[in-house]
Amino acid sequence: xxxxxxxxxxxxxxxxxxxxxxxxxxxxxxxxxxxxxxxxxxxxxxxxxxxxxxxxxxxxxxxxxxxxxxxxxxxxxxxxxxxxxxxxxxxxxxxxxxxxxxxxxxxxxxxxxxxxxxxxxxxxxxxxxxxxxxxxxxxxxxxxxxxxxxxxxxxxxxxxxxxxxxxxxxxxxxxxxxxxxxxxxxxxxxxxxxxxxxxxxxxxxxxxxxxxxxxxxxxxxxxxxxxxxxxxxxxxxxxxxxxxxxxxxxxxxxxxxxxxxxxxxxxxxxxxxxxxxxxxxxxxxxxxxxxxxxxxxxxxxxxxxxxxxxxxxxxxxxxxxxxxxxxxxxxxxxxxxxxxxxxxxxxxxxxxxxxxxxxxxxxxxxxxxxxxxxxxx
Amino acid sequence: xxxxxxxxxxxxxxxxxxxxxxxxxxxxxxxxxxxxxxxxxxxxxxxxxxxxxxxxxxxxxxxxxxxxxxxxxxxxxxxxxxxxxxxxxxxxxxxxxxxxxxxxxxxxxxxxxxxxxxxxxxxxxxxxxxxxxxxxxxxxxxxxxxxxxxxxxxxxxxxxxxxxxxxxxxxxxxxxxxxxxxxxxxxxxxxxxxxxxxxxxxxxxxxxxxxxxxxxxxxxxxxxxxxxxxxxxxxxxxxxxxxxxxxxxxxxxxxxxxxxxxxxxxxxxxxxxxxxxxxxxxxxxxxxxxxxxxxxxxxxxxxxxxxxxxxxxxxxxxxxxxxxxxxxx
Amino acid sequence: xxxxxxxxxxxxxxxxxxxxxxxxxxxxxxxxxxxxxxxxxxxxxxxxxxxxxxxxxxxxxxxxxxxxxxxxxxxxxxxxxxxxxxxxxxxxxxxxxxxxxxxxxxxxxxxxxxxxxxxxxxxxxxxxxxxxxxxxxxxxxxxxxxxx
Numbered sequence: 001x002x003x004x005x006x007x008x009x010x011x012x013x014x015x016x017x018x019x020x021x022x023x024x025x026x027x028x029x030x031x032x033x034x035x036x037x038x039x040x041x042x043x044x045x046x047x048x049x050x051x052x053x054x055x056x057x058x059x060x061x062x063x064x065x066x067x068x069x070x071x072x073x074x075x076x077x078x079x080x081x082x083x084x085x086x087x088x089x090x091x092x093x094x095x096x097x098x099x100x101x102x103x104x105x106x107x108x109x110x111x112x113x114x115x116x117x118x119x120x121x122x123x124x125x126x127x128x129x130x131x132x133x134x135x136x137x138x139x140x141x142x143x144x145x146x147x148x149x150x151x152x153x154x155x156x157x158x159x160x161x162x163x164x165x166x167x168x169x170x171x172x173x174x175x176x177x178x179x180x181x182x183x184x185x186x187x188x189x190x191x192x193x194x195x196x197x198x199x200x201x202x203x204x205x206x207x208x209x210x211x212x213x214x215x216x217x218x219x220x221x222x223x224x225x226x227x228x229x230x231x232x233x234x235x236x237x238x239x240x241x242x243x244x245x246x247x248x249x250x251x252x253x254x255x256x257x258x259x260x261x262x263x264x265x266x267x268x269x270x271x272x273x274x275x276x277x278x279x280x281x282x283x284x285x286x287x288x289x290x291x292x293x294x295x296x297x298x299x300x301x302x303x304x305x306x307x308x309x310x311x312x313x314x315x316x317x318x319x320x321x322x323x324x325x326x327x328x329x330x331x332x333x334x335x336x337x338x339x340x341x342x343x344x345x346x347x348x349x350x351x352x353x354x355x356x357x358x359x360x361x362x363x364x365x366x367x368x369x370x371x372x373x374x375x376x377x
Numbered sequence: 378x379x380x381x382x383x384x385x386x387x388x389x390x391x392x393x394x395x396x397x398x399x400x401x402x403x404x405x406x407x408x409x410x411x412x413x414x415x416x417x418x419x420x421x422x423x424x425x426x427x428x429x430x431x432x433x434x435x436x437x438x439x440x441x442x443x444x445x446x447x448x449x450x451x452x453x454x455x456x457x458x459x460x461x462x463x464x465x466x467x468x469x470x471x472x473x474x475x476x477x478x479x480x481x482x483x484x485x486x487x488x489x490x491x492x493x494x495x496x497x498x499x500x501x502x503x504x505x506x507x508x509x510x511x512x513x514x515x516x517x518x519x520x521x522x523x524x525x526x527x528x529x530x531x532x533x534x535x536x537x538x539x540x541x542x543x544x545x546x547x548x549x550x551x552x553x554x555x556x557x558x559x560x561x562x563x564x565x566x567x568x569x570x571x572x573x574x575x576x577x578x579x580x581x582x583x584x585x586x587x588x589x590x591x592x593x594x595x596x597x598x599x600x601x602x603x604x605x606x607x608x609x610x611x612x613x614x615x616x617x618x619x620x621x622x623x624x625x626x627x628x629x630x631x632x633x634x635x636x637x638x639x640x641x642x643x644x645x646x647x648x649x650x651x652x653x654x655x656x657x658x659x660x661x662x663x664x665x666x667x668x669x670x671x672x673x674x675x676x677x678x679x680x681x682x683x684x685x686x687x688x689x690x691x692x693x694x695x696x697x698x699x700x701x702x703x704x705x706x
Numbered sequence: 707x708x709x710x711x712x713x714x715x716x717x718x719x720x721x722x723x724x725x726x727x728x729x730x731x732x733x734x735x736x737x738x739x740x741x742x743x744x745x746x747x748x749x750x751x752x753x754x755x756x757x758x759x760x761x762x763x764x765x766x767x768x769x770x771x772x773x774x775x776x777x778x779x780x781x782x783x784x785x786x787x788x789x790x791x792x793x794x795x796x797x798x799x800x801x802x803x804x805x806x807x808x809x810x811x812x813x814x815x816x817x818x819x820x821x822x823x824x825x826x827x828x829x830x831x832x833x834x835x836x837x838x839x840x841x842x843x844x845x846x847x848x849x850x851x852x853x854x
């Protein structure tokens with residue numbers, strides 16, 4: 001109803017008592033260079049228009065003028081908080097298209113590192129979200145835990161964010177016993193920490209009052225905008241690429257897809273908190289099942305995909321990330337399309353924020369878990 | 378102390394100025410160190426031992442910066458606001474008795490004076506926000522006025538409850554009534570009102586809201602309003618706002634010490650003095666810091682709802698209860 | 707009414723729990739590394755700016771100037787030139803320049819090298835007062851790890 005009202009007033013002169021608040025591109029709550037053009041009536045938002053594009057780096061175009069192997073490092077840099085998942089999408093695409101058989105050990109290590117990356121990404125979101133809500137201390141607790149993941153991943157990949165760890169047909173390096181031990185230790189360490197977060201933050205009455213019934217997003221709205229990931233699962237739809245379009249060794253692992261039907265900020269919050277616990281479960285199982293063996297399949301030196309269209313999707317930390325490649329048979333793709341979850345999730349904001357108050361709209365914005373380079377790519 | 382009148386005034390004026398200035402500077406250090414400990418990091422360490430000279434370094438940095446006035450701003454009000462914001466805290470402290478002998482002014486209406494001056498602080502922040510001609514600042518100015526109007530009421534209701542028990546507005550006399558052990562302090566004076574700890578809790582919540590401390594820091598709310606009313610302030614004019622926040626916390630906690638925790642009275646009845654006052658004061662300030670670094674911020678409208686739907690009815694109830702009990706016994 | 711009351715008391719308890727947790731953390735030791743005074747060892751596989759591997763006996767670079775790295779680099783940051791000297795079996799390198807401003811430390815060059823003549827250094831806080839300092843790093847000149 002509110003949407004219709006706003007649409008009908010679009011293009012006409014704004015009412016004299018409204019004003020435009022330009023939130024960003026430099027603002028503490030946008031965590032990057034996102035700009036929101038808010039037409040406000042007092043503290044109420046009549047229309048909140050996101051203006052992305054401030055950190056556009058033409059990743060798609062870059063993909064179209066370099067070989068597949070040269071494009072691989074770029075995938076770590078689209079969403080720098082979930083580099084593993086993005087690299088996974090590209091390697092899975094090329095492996096499927098070129099018919100490369102990946103050794104099982106490599107697949108298990110991919111799952112372990114991907115899930116570690118998911119936890120670290122959710123921890124950043126958790127900290128940053130609490131910062132948006134005015135609580136500073138949980139941020140540093142979360143970063144303390146995340147540091148442990150980064151140390152583990154740095155030891156095997158050599159980098160702390162832009163891992164670039166997966167290769168077509170396998171991995172860049174094998175994992176050693178220290179990593180396996182360290183990851184086991186992390187899993188046992190992290191479970192009580194999640195408990196601490198629940199007691200300190202999730203159960204806190206101030207936070208609950210702040211998030212309950214704020215920013216409702218329905219499943220129908222998610223469908224219209226193509227939202228995915230925790231936003232969609234927070235709206236009651238059990239849609240997870242790991243389940244619906246299984247890839248890697250996820251089918252052999254037992255994990256739940258957390259779903260909360262309320263569709264408010266608290267539901268999205270709880271989906272992510274629950275996902276961290278599930279990721280720990282996945283890591284635990286994958287470590288137990290981790291087979292010995294090679295980590296790299298035999299791959300031609302120059303990768304050329306047969307002409308055609310290829311598509312590969314993964315469940316990244318923020319939702320469904322997919323790459324579509326059109327190949328004309330050369331070693332350089334003809335067209336690369338990146339379908340990033342943050343962009344689709346951001347488009348919700350304009351409709352969902354209508355009639356909200358400014359602090360609630362920022363709570364909504366934070367609950368979408370946007371990474372700005374992922375929007376602009 | 379027996380000092381002739383004009384000198385006594387001067388002495389206490391200088392003393393209060395120094396006390397507020399020193400405390401405002403070093404409470405920043407306490408807050409930074411405290412926050413760091415809650416977050417398991419060391420906090421300031423580089424300037425002086427344990428970072429003790431950090432406030433001085435900060436002050437020097439702020440003082441050496443240019444005070445910028447935005448071209449659109451109301452120049453007079455913009456400059457007036459920082460001056461106005463620190464003054465009430467100084468005036469309030471003049472009435473606080475630090476010990477039996479130490480106190481700038483022994484006023485019969487001390488409590489009234491504290492609240493009268495305490496309200497000017499709000500005006501100053503509002504003026505600053507309004508004069509900045511910044512959208513964030515104006516939102517913040519509107520917020521701070523409604524917040525303070527809402528919280529002044531339960532705070533005064535609580536204080537009236539206490540006044541009925543004490544029968545005086547003279548802060549020195551209020552402290553003297555609480556002599557002889559911690560069970561005589563007003564917070565535990567359950568005979569007058571069995572809900573006295575709740576009364577203190579309401580007072581404390583109002584104190585946080587009146588001084589714009591987290592979780593009620595709506596005026597600043599850095600993730601929503603950038604820096605709220607202080608967005609356009611640079612250099613020392615910002616520094617003064619910052620100091621005023623701590624000066625107000627100091628006044629608020631002093632008042633809580635006097636009203637509820639027996640001022641300079643020792644908890645065991647013997648050895649009362651200034652040290653006890655300071656100990657209680659800083660413990661309360663630590664509590665304020667502790668609360669800030671534990672909780673997220675509330676929403677603005679919930680903050681108002683909390684006051685109008687919970688604190689005001691409850692404090693009214695306590696008021697009636699106390700009145701009834703006093704009448705009966 | 708019942709809900710409001712349970713909210714009130716449950717909420718109050720949750721606030722006290724929060725305070726208890728932060729107070730517990732208050733007395734625990736700090737977890738941070740006091741950076742300029744303390745530093746952490748870099749892991750074995752840390753990807754710092756690349757450098758040439760030299761023969762420990764002669765000090766000569768192992769590079770055979772095959773230019774694989776130049777081709778593999780996604781950002782064109784390497785320039786390699788070499789000559790075949792009389793009597794040598796392989797080419798030897800005469801120029802090896804790295805434009806570090808464009809390098810994203812992806813490691814493609816190290817991976818592709820057929821003779822393992824490139825390795826990552828452990829430097830992580832390179833700094834310079836000159837804008838051009840990292841544009842033309844001559845890796846042949848540089849014999850030691852870049853100063854961290």
